Amino acid sequence: MTVTVGKITLLPEQESALEKIHNGCILVGGVGSGKTFTSIAWYCLNHSDKPLIVITTAANRDMIKPGHEKSDWAESIEACGVTDYIIDSWNNIGKYQAVTDACFIFDEQRVVGYGKWARTFIKITKMNEENNWILLSATPGDNWMDYVPVFIANGFVRNKSDFIYKHVIYKSYMKYPVVDHYVGEATLEMYRRKILIQMDVARKTKRHREYVYCDYDKDMYSKVIENRFNFLDDRPIETASELSVLLRRVINSSKDRIAKVTELINNHNRSIIFYNYVYEKEILIKICSEYGIEYGEWNGQRHDRIPNGDKWVYLVQYTAGAEGWNCITTDCMIFYSVNYAYKKMEQAEGRIDRLNTSYTDLYYYYITSNSSIDQKILKAVNDKKKFNERAFSEELFGVNWIKKEK
Numbered sequence: 001m002t003v004t005v006g007k008i009t010l011l012p013e014q015e016s017a018l019e020k021i022h023n024g025c026i027l028v029g030g031v032g033s034g035k036t037f038t039s040i041a042w043y044c045l046n047h048s049d050k051p052l053i054v055i056t057t058a059a060n061r062d063m064i065k066p067g068h069e070k071s072d073w074a075e076s077i078e079a080c081g082v083t084d085y086i087i088d089s090w091n092n093i094g095k096y097q098a099v100t101d102a103c104f105i106f107d108e109q110r111v112v113g114y115g116k117w118a119r120t121f122i123k124i125t126k127m128n129e130e131n132n133w134i135l136l137s138a139t140p141g142d143n144w145m146d147y148v149p150v151f152i153a154n155g156f157v158r159n160k161s162d163f164i165y166k167h168v169i170y171k172s173y174m175k176y177p178v179v180d181h182y183v184g185e186a187t188l189e190m191y192r193r194k195i196l197i198q199m200d201v202a203r204k205t206k207r208h209r210e211y212v213y214c215d216y217d218k219d220m221y222s223k224v225i226e227n228r229f230n231f232l233d234d235r236p237i238e239t240a241s242e243l244s245v246l247l248r249r250v251i252n253s254s255k256d257r258i259a260k261v262t263e264l265i266n267n268h269n270r271s272i273i274f275y276n277y278v279y280e281k282e283i284l285i286k287i288c289s290e291y292g293i294e295y296g297e298w299n300g301q302r303h304d305r306i307p308n309g310d311k312w313v314y315l316v317q318y319t320a321g322a323e324g325w326n327c328i329t330t331d332c333m334i335f336y337s338v339n340y341a342y343k344k345m346e347q348a349e350g351r352i353d354r355l356n357t358s359y360t361d362l363y364y365y366y367i368t369s370n371s372s373i374d375q376k377i378l379k380a381v382n383d384k385k386k387f388n389e390r391a392f393s394e395e396l397f398g399v400n401w402i403k404k405e406k
Contacts, residue, residue, distance in 0.1 A: 005041045006081035011355075014038045017199035018045075024125070024154045026135040029199035031350020032326065032357075035136045036073065038199065039105045040080045047103040047132050051084045052077065053096060056107035057324030058089040062303060072326065073107070090117055097123045104133040108323050111149040112141060114160050118149040125153040138350065139343045140196065142385075144168075144182050147192060156191045205353050209364045211378075212264070214257040216369050220250045225396060240393035245277075247373045252280055252337050257367060261336060262287050264365055265313060270330035272314045274322070274348050276337050281315055284336065288313050298325070316348075323347040331359040335366050338377050340387040 003010045003018060010018065014034050021027060021042045029035045043052055054073055064071055070078070073087050088095070090110045096102075097120050104124060111118040125133050133153075141147050148163050157163040167188060171180040182188065223229075224246050228237045237243050251257070265271055265287060275281050281299070288295040295313040296304035298321035306314050306327050314327070318339045333352055339345055353362055368374045373392065380387040393401065 003041060003045075005037075005044045007079045008037050008041070008076075010034075010037065010041060011201060013199060013201040014041075017197055018042060020197045021134060022197075023132050023134070024150075025195050025197050026137055026140050026150065027197050027199060028137055028140055029201065030203075030353075031138045031323075031347055032354040033138075033199055033201040034355055035138075035199065036076050036107070037080070039107075039134060039136055040077055040082065042134065043103050043105065044080055044082065048082070050101055050103045050132065051086070052082055052105070053099065053102050054085065054087045054105045054107060055090055055093055055096070056087065058091060059298070059303070059321055060107065060324030061087050061089050063325040064305065093117055093120045093124075096120075099124065099131070101130040102132075104131060106133065106135045108136065108138075111135070112146045114148060122149055122152050126155070139346060142343075143179070144185075144188050145179065147188075150195060151191055154191070154195060201355065203353070203355070204360055205357060205362055206360060207349065207353065207362050207364060209366060211366045211368055212260055214251075214254055214260055214367060214369050216251045216254040216256070216371060221247060221371060224250060228397075228401075240389040243393050244373060244389045247371070248277070248337065249279070251369050251371050251374060252277070253283070254369075257336075257369075258283055258287070261334065261367060262291075264332075264334055265293065266291065268330075268332040268363075269311050270307075271312075271332045271334055272316060272327060272330060272351065273334045273336055274316050274318055274339070276318055276339060280336050281317070284313070284315050316351075318344050318348065323350075326351050326354050328352070328354050328357040328359075331357075331362050333362070333364050335364070338366055338368060338374070338381060340377060340380070340389075342381045342384045342386065345381050 003015050011034065014037065017027060017038055018041055027035050027039060056073060060073060061071060068075065071087065077085050106121065111121045124131060135150065144167065148160055151157050151163065152159060157166065167182050167184050169180045169183060171178045224231065228243070230237050230242065230246060232246070232249070237246065273284055275284065285295065293311055293313055294307050294309050295315060296307050297315045298304065299317035300320050306329070308329070322344045330352060333349065349364055368378060376392055377387045
């Protein structure tokens with residue numbers, strides 16, 4: 001049976017997921033798998049008597065592609081025939097904690113951990129039982145602690161303390177709480193099975209990853225490690241994070257890296273480039289300026305639209321723009337430096353891997369080096385983990401190398 005809502009007809013995989021969606025679940029699908037339309041269809045078929053409230057990223061709320069008048073979410077909702085809706089960002093979730101008798105779709109879920117957003121989410125979902133809600137996510141959780149807010153919202157546990165009492169054993173020798181292991185994991189697995197709805201959509205795209213290795217100043221790299229000295233601020237290095245930032249500065253500023261990225265930019269008419277640090281952005285802008293290449297930016301200060309000319313570069317900072325927007329006008333993505341987190345890399349790659357892209361082959365260039373820190377970062381990403389700066393520094397110098405760091 002084909003499901004059509006407004007102007008949208010769902011794919012078979014989306015229809016299958018739609019049959020399983022229930023209040024309080026997490027719809028899990030790869031980036032660009034069509035979770036948006038599937039979730040709107042769930043609302044239209046089950047809760048259209050209530051106003052729809054979508055909580056998403058600020059980028060997804062605000063991004064309007066060239067030639068379009070509204071954001072992707074707004075266009076998708078209206079294509080399904082819905083007129084009574086609100087789209088807002090996670091930053092503003094507090095505005096809705098007293099709302100009742102509404103249907104919420106929480107996009108790119110931000111309820112990992114137990115911060116302000118998670119606590120407000122619990123109030124909306126658990127305290128106001130008249131509300132209906134689902135979460136959308138490509139990467140729902142790395143460990144059981146990530147699921148605590150959703151478990152609470154579903155009534156599986158009373159609160160965070162109840163979860164910890166029943167399922168968490170902390171390391172006794174640590175000065176701050178670090179999970180040693182979990183107990184009752186069979187029960188936790190049962191909870192997770194109840195709420196995760198997997199949607200695997202067959203894709204026509206194929207991701208090609210190429211690792212571009214660059215030379216760097218090995219002498220300077222060694223000096224930073226040996227002397228533990230901050231050459232930028234002319235003082236001793238004080239934290240593991242500072243050590244990592246300085247080592248990456250030496251590597252990422254190399255002439256060879258700049259030359260190879262310049263070659264990639266010139267070889268591709270349209271490129272999206274992700275970066276971590278401001279100095280990397282400045283390097284990339286200089287390249288674009290020298291070759292007269294049109295460019296746009298998405299970062300904490302600027303939210304430019306993606307250019308629509310024949311030759312362009314779109315510069316995106318990971319934290320600000322790894323999710324919540326998409327582009328189907330290029331098949332090329334360059335990572336000037338690799339992010340610490342696998343989730344960020346997966347979300348970034350998904351910006352061009354969309355169901356409606358005209359491309360079959362997508363090309364991802366990972367700019368890296370044979371340095372110890374780059375190799376550790378790559379290993380963490382390939383193992384679907386997050387690079388740990390503290391562990392890296394302790395491997396170099398021992399556990400207590402910096403007494404100031406807690």
